[in-house]
Every structure is written in C-alpha cells, then in structure tokens.
Amino acid sequence: MLSLILSALLASPVAQGLVVPQLVELQKIGTQDDIFPYLAGDAPYFSYPNDYGIPREAPESCEMTQVQLIARHGERYPSKSRGRKLFKTWYKLSNYTKTFNGSLSFLNDDYEFFIQDLDNLEQETTLENSVNPLNPYTGEMDAKLHARDFLQQYGNLLENNTNLTVFATSSRRVHDTAKYFIDALGSDYNATLQVIDEEPSAGANTISAGYSCPAWNESAFSNITDAYSDKYLENIAKRLNKQNPGLNLTSSDSFMLFSWCAYEISARGYSDICDVFTQDELIRYSYYDDLSNYYSDGPGYPLIKDVGSNLFNATVKLLKQSEELDQKAWLSFTHDTDILNYLTTVGLFDDGNPLNATYVPFRDHVFHKSWQVPMGARVYTQKFQCSNESYVRYVVNDAVIPIESCSSGPGFSCPEDDFYDYAASRLQGLNFAAACDVTSVSNVTSLTYYWDYNTTNYNATLLDQ
Incomplete structure (x- = not known):
C-alpha cells in the first residue's frame, strides 16, 4: 500500500519540480507505524489494533x-x-554548540526543524505544506483515501441520492478534511458541505458540544492524574544529557519530544526523534495519555456522558427515521475530544473499571485513547437488514466493536429494538443542556442541523483552532 501511495505522490503535480528526498530518507518512510498507537493520538491514522476479525x-x-x-x-x-512549547525545546537543541551523541546524533546532519512556517500551526498537513513532498501521511491524503474506502464499503447507499450533504465543524482543519473527502468522492454525488458553528453560542446545535459546556472542568480529577509517576521523563532527560554534556534537557522537554516525534511524521513522513525512546517509555507515555483523557474527556468524568449525549441522541433519532429519510449516509467531521465524548455515552470502551495512576493495568485496560481517536479517526454506525429484521453495530477505525451486552445479531450486531433499549439505558438521566449549563452561553438547546439543513444555510466562519 505504501509503495502505491509513494508512486502516486511521485506522479502528482505537487511533486514535479521539487527536490526528491534522498534514498535514505525514502527508506525511513513506513518504518515507524508500529509506534503510532503509543503517540497519544498525534500520530498518523492506524486501524484499531484489537481487531476481533469480524x-x-x-x-x-x-x-x-x-x-x-x-x-x-x-x-x-x-x-x-x-x-510554542516545541520551539522552546527545539531552541535548546539548536543552540547546543557541541557535537551530538547517541540518539540525537541525527541533529549533526543539517537537520531542519519540521515546523518551517508558523502559519501552518493548527492546520492540516497537505501535499503542498509538507516538509517532504513525498510524505504519504498528510491529512489531505488520509481524507482522500478514506473517501475511496467509504465508496467501496457504502457506495450503494448513495446510488439513488441526487444530493449528499456532509457536515463539519467550523474548525478550519476539520473543514479542510471534509472538503478533501468530498473531492475524492468524485463528481457523481453532488456533495455539499454544511459548516456547523463550534462557538459556545451554537449551544446544542453543534457537533462540538464541549465548547458549549461551561460546567466542564478538565482538571476535576487532576488529583488522580497528577499521581502518575513521571520518572520515565526524568530518565529520558538524564540519558540524553549524559550523552550530550551541557544540554540540560528537563522532564518537560522529554514530554515534548513525544509530540515532536508524532507531528513530524505527519509533516515529513518519518521522524528521527522517535528513536530517542525505549519501548518502556512509549508504553508509559501512552498510558499517561489514556489516564488523563479518561478523567477529563472520557468515562472517568461523569459529566462527559451528558456532553456526549447531545450527539448520541441525534444519531439514535436518525437510525429510527432511516426509512423515511431520503439520505442514507450521514457524514460528520469534528475533533478527537468530541468523538471521545460520544463514545463515552455509547459505552463501547467503558468496562466500569476505573483507570488508576499506580500502575499500567495491562489486563484490565479497555480505554485506549489513541486507539479510539488517532488522526483521521472514523466511527461508523451501521444499520443493516437481514430478511425482515434490522440490526445496528459500530465500526471504529476499521474494526467492528460489538456492544458487549447486545451482540446476538448477524456479524455480532445488536437487534434494532434491543439497540434502542440499550441506547435508552445509556441516555437515562442525562441532560446535556442542564448538566452543562448551556443556557449561560446560548439559548439554543436542541440539535437540529441534521433535519433543517435544507432550509437553514449553515456556513459558520472558519476558526484556526
């Protein structure tokens, strides 16, 4: 697959006239995907690792x-x-006047920092703004490949539709992802994009409910996450400082090196800084990310079920109306936090065992944030009919994830009526507007864009966030 992508990139207009990277650089591309699951959702897209084979x-x-x-x-x-934090660490390294040793020795070879234009911060990586013109991991390429996969899997649902409406939040990178996806669908589907506001004033009529939730306190359980040992970060700094006397890296710098590794892969196609880490350190960093998100954006924070209920309620309503609605494919693009909130309400990755900060629970560890929402994450809700019965199931990043208590249908799906009972139990007692104090920032308390987009033009101003 990677060789096909590289061949396509070599033939693209963007690559023409540009300096082709040296062979040694090309040989590095595609050799680091084994660490993607450990990079806190900042690495390029990868399929859900625990695939049950369904x-x-x-x-x-x-x-x-x-x-x-x-x-x-x-x-x-x-x-x-x-x-800003990455540049602080980079400046410390770039001002080092001695020869680098050990895993940082690549910095001796005319290394160029991967952030070469500050205007690219917050933005999608593209064929045009990549450090390496043959980088196969851009957000642009990912969205286009996703669209082709979507057509292969679900194209028949578009055959009798003259129009396809796609929804995206007003974040510029989310908007751009949706546009690349639409472009790759081709001209046969007359797809249009509705840009849904993610400002707090949007209230409940948003794909990004968290922005309309002033009651949300991401530090509510910081007493738990603060107890997690950062000795692994100290060890990284000590090791690099010992190899390079006078460098004086800190634990904060060590933490930023993980982000450097992940984001550089998306901008360059590979990252030599990734070789700094041992496998133990990658695991400890990954679990810290799981732990912190579990208690700020996931099942460990009770308010999150209310936040996610805003979108879950709407998706259940769409399922119930599937026969009467002309559109059979509902495509929405948003942020990782919004998907985590949604999945928390659905309950696919909540086994009731709270994560703790004293050790990595290798056996009892269902909530892997980076597995659920890597860059380009995709959560599909499938509804299919077998004879005269309908069934529902979820596909997360290419893997069918059955509902633990409701998987008796074909392909480990949930019978439709049983699914609605399950959804009602998950939504019982939840109230997004009340729990989040939405009315303090907006008078909009209902999500309507899936139903009124034909009469309301959603064209929110794009935001660099």
Missing part, C-alpha cells in the same frame, strides 16, 4: 440501509500552544 461488510444475505460517520480531522501540524 468483517466490516454487511453479513451474508444482509443489506446496508443506513450508515453514519463521525470522523476526526486528518493529520495536522501542532496547535499554536503546543508549537
């Missing part, structure tokens, strides 16, 4: 009747705040 296609003698997609934006450059 085919994504509709079971034999069954037919897809509706599909819903909630997808994350594609690979990108760091945020402005993360960029």
Whole structure:
C-alpha cells in the first residue's frame, strides 16, 4: 500500500519540480507505524489494533440501509500552544554548540526543524505544506483515501441520492478534511458541505458540544492524574544529557519530544526523534495519555456522558427515521475530544473499571485513547437488514466493536429494538443542556442541523483552532 501511495505522490503535480528526498530518507518512510498507537493520538491514522476479525461488510444475505460517520480531522501540524512549547525545546537543541551523541546524533546532519512556517500551526498537513513532498501521511491524503474506502464499503447507499450533504465543524482543519473527502468522492454525488458553528453560542446545535459546556472542568480529577509517576521523563532527560554534556534537557522537554516525534511524521513522513525512546517509555507515555483523557474527556468524568449525549441522541433519532429519510449516509467531521465524548455515552470502551495512576493495568485496560481517536479517526454506525429484521453495530477505525451486552445479531450486531433499549439505558438521566449549563452561553438547546439543513444555510466562519 505504501509503495502505491509513494508512486502516486511521485506522479502528482505537487511533486514535479521539487527536490526528491534522498534514498535514505525514502527508506525511513513506513518504518515507524508500529509506534503510532503509543503517540497519544498525534500520530498518523492506524486501524484499531484489537481487531476481533469480524468483517466490516454487511453479513451474508444482509443489506446496508443506513450508515453514519463521525470522523476526526486528518493529520495536522501542532496547535499554536503546543508549537510554542516545541520551539522552546527545539531552541535548546539548536543552540547546543557541541557535537551530538547517541540518539540525537541525527541533529549533526543539517537537520531542519519540521515546523518551517508558523502559519501552518493548527492546520492540516497537505501535499503542498509538507516538509517532504513525498510524505504519504498528510491529512489531505488520509481524507482522500478514506473517501475511496467509504465508496467501496457504502457506495450503494448513495446510488439513488441526487444530493449528499456532509457536515463539519467550523474548525478550519476539520473543514479542510471534509472538503478533501468530498473531492475524492468524485463528481457523481453532488456533495455539499454544511459548516456547523463550534462557538459556545451554537449551544446544542453543534457537533462540538464541549465548547458549549461551561460546567466542564478538565482538571476535576487532576488529583488522580497528577499521581502518575513521571520518572520515565526524568530518565529520558538524564540519558540524553549524559550523552550530550551541557544540554540540560528537563522532564518537560522529554514530554515534548513525544509530540515532536508524532507531528513530524505527519509533516515529513518519518521522524528521527522517535528513536530517542525505549519501548518502556512509549508504553508509559501512552498510558499517561489514556489516564488523563479518561478523567477529563472520557468515562472517568461523569459529566462527559451528558456532553456526549447531545450527539448520541441525534444519531439514535436518525437510525429510527432511516426509512423515511431520503439520505442514507450521514457524514460528520469534528475533533478527537468530541468523538471521545460520544463514545463515552455509547459505552463501547467503558468496562466500569476505573483507570488508576499506580500502575499500567495491562489486563484490565479497555480505554485506549489513541486507539479510539488517532488522526483521521472514523466511527461508523451501521444499520443493516437481514430478511425482515434490522440490526445496528459500530465500526471504529476499521474494526467492528460489538456492544458487549447486545451482540446476538448477524456479524455480532445488536437487534434494532434491543439497540434502542440499550441506547435508552445509556441516555437515562442525562441532560446535556442542564448538566452543562448551556443556557449561560446560548439559548439554543436542541440539535437540529441534521433535519433543517435544507432550509437553514449553515456556513459558520472558519476558526484556526
């Protein structure tokens, strides 16, 4: 697959006239995908690792009747705040006057920092703004490949539709991902994009409910996450400082090196800084990310179920109306946090065992944030009919993830009526507007864009966030 992508990139107009990277650089591309699951959702897209082997296609003698997609934006450059921290670490390294030793020795070879234009911060990586013109891991390429995969899997649901409406938040990178996806669908589907506001004033009529939740306190359980040992970060700094006397890296610098590794892969196609880490350190960093997100954006923070209920309620309503709605494919693009909130309410990765900060729970560890929402993450809700019965199931990053308590249908799906009972139990007692104090920032308390987009033009101003 990677060789096909590189061949296509070599033939692309963007690559023409540019300096082709040296062979040694090309040989590095595609050799680091084994560490993607450990890079806190900042690395390029990868399929969910714990694949049960259940085919994504509709079971034999069954037919897809509706599909819903909630997808994350594609690979990108760091945020402005993360960029400032990365530059601080980079300046410390770039001002080192001695010869680098050990895993940092690559910096002796005319290394160029991967953030070469500050205007790229927050933005999607593209064929045009990549450091390496043959980088196959751009958000642009990811979205286009995703669109082709979507057509292969679900194209039949578009055959009788003269129009296809796609929804995206007003974040520029989310918008761009949706546009690349639409472009790759081709001209046969007359797809249009509705840009849904993610400002707090949007209230409940948003794909990004967290922005409309002033009651949300991401530090509510910091007492748990603060207890997690950062000795692994100290060890990284000590090792690099010993190899390079006078460098004076800190634990904070060590932490930023993980982000450097992940984001550089998306901008360059590979990253030599990734070789700094041992496998133990990657595991400890990955678990810290799981732990912190579990208690700020996931099952460990009770409010998150209310936040995610805003979108989950809407998706259940779309399923119930599948026969009366002309559109059979509902495609929405948003951020990783919004997908985590949604999945928390659905309950696919909540086994009721709270994560703790005292050790890595290798056996009892269901919530892997980076597995759920890598760059370009995609969560599909499938509804299919077998004979006269309908069934529902979820596909997360190419893997069918059955509902633990409801998987008796074909392909480990949930019978439709049983699914609605399951959804009702998950939504019982949840109230997004009340729990989040939405009315303090907006008078909009209902999500309506899936139903009124024909009469309301959603064209929110794009934001660099």
